[in-house]
Amino acid sequence: MSDTQDPPTEESPTDQSESIDGEYDPSEIEPKWQDHWVAEDTYAYDGDADTRFTIDTPPPTVSGNLHMGHLYQFTLQDFVARYHRMADDTVYFPFGYDDNGIASERLTERELDIRHQDFERREFQEKCREVCTRYEDEFTEDVQSLAISVDWDNTYKTIAPEVQRVSQLSFLDLYEQGREYRQRAPTIWCPDCETAISQVEQEDEDKSTKFNDIAFDLVEDGDGPVEDETFTISTTRPELLPACVSVFVHPDDDANQHLVGGTARVPLFGQEVPIIADERVDMETGSGLVMCCTFGDQNDIEWYQAHDLDLRLAIDESATMTEVAGDYEGMSTTQARAAIIEDLDVEGYLLESRDHEHTVQVHERCGVEVEYLVTEQWYIKLLDKKDEYLQAGRDMEWFPEKMYSRYQHWIEGLEWDWCISRQRDSGIPIPVWYCDECGEPILADPEQLPADPLSDDPPVDGCPDCGHDTFTPEEDVFDTWATSSLTPLVNAGWDWHADADAAEPNSITDGTFEMEMPELYPFDLRPQGHDIISFWLFHTVVKCYEHTDEVPFENVMVNGMVLDENREAMSKSKGNVIPPSEVLENFPVDAARYWAAGTSIGDDFPYKEGDLEAGERLLQKLWNASRLVDQLTPAHDAVGDVDEADLSAVDRWLLAELDATIDSVTAKFEDYAFSKARNELRSFFWNTFCDDYLEIAKQRLSDGGDPSTEYTLLTAHRTFLKLFAPFLPHITEELWSRVYGEDESVHTTDWPVAGGYEADLEAGETAMEVVSALRRYKTENGLPLNADLEHVEVYGHVEGFAAAIAEAMHVDRLETFEDAPDITTEVSDIDLDYSIVGPEFGSDVGALDSAIEAGDYEIDGDTLVVAGGEFELDAEMFAVEESRTYSGEGEMTETENAVVVVR
């Protein structure tokens, strides 16, 4: 394990290393390694390892194109995978293709010029699989070209029969547990796709419409029958008049309170409806009186349930008016709206019709306004277990932590159970038949799954309830999450096996669920965007929790959305979409990865060409620094281990600083804090290693070998390649291979651990300040940086570093003194430590400050006496700031911890 600080092995294989020269050329090197990693199965999961890290990712829809969101998300996942592969021996990082949705269905129809209705579901799905395979291959290539270290031996497709079996088993298990039911109830319905949809499949759309004021005749008010009185209802949907079942008044609406308890007659259609008080009325809109129809919106459904109202279904599944609509039967809702408005006008009921902007709910797939219909659907219970699902959310660790609140609020706001059936022609069949006599549902046998009731026979000859022998197959299919909410179980090989002693296993209870690889579950990490927490993640947690009694993930890592350079979401309609292919034409993949590492997870962040350029420069710097290290250690295979005691002070200092960086960067990777890891690593490498240490090492090795320096250079260099490997996989692999000529990929080596070097960090820091001061001196005096300096005096603690300073800065004669120089000093200011002074002096701090500012103080030994003794401060409360004036020969500069005189 502790290979970080281990030296290059003395007996390393024959030196196959090539020299490093010229510029780094990623266009040639990156594809070379991508092909190599795939061909060599570099990222194959080694199931025998003692430690492992497992990742379950939401599978992308493969029929779409790769976009920047994919690049960003996959890259973040890959940072985790590569880090843990090195730190924890092995990683399970599979890849899934979501090819089970409407997108794939439409794609197949388009590609093959066929209609799915012309085929059996099973046959059609076979064709989908064929078509999707081509797109999957293309997607695979795209992902591989981003250097995502997926184990390509572990992939799954949601349309595969074995995955469909898992979905159907899940349905059987939940039914057995009493978590599912079939019910005729109000449903959100897309009249274009003619299927139920869930809340999350609808989206807002602003529309212009007409607000119509319609007169209703009052039949009775709260006190009894009345004559010739009317009131006004404002509505955007007059076609729902035939479905009107009541009128509502707000309990605080004094002007209309007398109507409560009465009845009204609906114009044109004549039904008499009750007038009821309910505080859900929006008094601000229209007349304050509102009609309730079955159903115009979700509020109508609440009223229907709360007040036990009539059901008048005026619109059918294709948005056509039913017989309830009388003369308007057979019209579309749009036609009916126009006709009813015209007739209302003719009959004198239409008081006013004015323009109105409002928000409607549309189906996200087709953009058609949804209806609320009463239909028979399958549901998974959610509402009775909100508390358990909240606890499940708390059982997972969220990165960033604040994202848990999205999960929490989603659950707290749930009002409906989860409708899982869809009236689509293709999809995963719900494996159920119904008895023609008594309606009893007959579930498929677990052994016969995957099953399609439209093609397969039910598992019984007669109804177990009534004995009848004819059955009707369920035609509906599952919603889109049927497979995608089960990916942890699919990855772990979850399946049902009949008990050995079960003679005729025909129920879930005649067998058990087992995982082929139980060690994977629960998964260590679930990465995904914050936009899908409320449904995809939530659905996955619910199902896996119900099947296994455990949450499926230890950690959830949430990524933000990629914005354009102006911080706006990329969208086709705005025309600001940047395809990854365009980015990668201009920049190396490693540079794109550097950019992706540049923000805190969870935050949305903009595409920034500047960051890609910075990444490119880092690659070049890494390349050049490696070249120098290579040149300085011409016989690096022969460089042996050096005892810590034999290391020079400057080398020990560098290795101790490297230790600190290893620890810190490792901690950042553990916390998914990629941006901090990246920045810290970059600045240590660039500023400390390149700018400070390499300049010193260069001089120290100019007159020939120095084992201590060579050892340190190589140890640090090897460590940098490893620490950078998760971020910059191509260049680190290329350098690893060129410089060290080893067969093993850098990506499967062990992650560095600190070597435990002890050094005088203070002296090192002061020495670097001195070097910096001498550089500044040269710059300010117009001298080249390699100009010789005759005589320099250093006052400060730089023990062990004098030679290094002198060599690096070309100083002929360097004298060092531990004590301050004997030059004029005077107190220029007093710095107070307010964290002590504040609590101690409270409201007197102001007076204390102004006394010091006025110079009304004296220093008495360790004590600061202020305002003639009014305040006395201990040594720990203040620091004296001195200014020095130097009148001797040469020029003096001060640093934080030293004084430097150039003579």
Place this chain on the structure above:
RNA sequence: GGGUCCGUGGUCUAGUUGGUUAUGACGUGGCCUUUACAAGGCCGAGGCCGGUGGUUCGAAUCCGCCCGGACCCA
């Protein structure tokens, strides 16, 4: 309409038990060809931390309100 998150130099960003002198990068100005790198090195300019009121000896940080933005939900 409700909720969540966010607002820090021109741009992106660090900065949570409150401590007075706010981090880094990009960009920008000046100087320098140092035997790895001018895609480099050194030095500098640039911020009343969205606004406002409050709590406190002390606020980028805590609280109220307002403005602006993003997302989720109605």
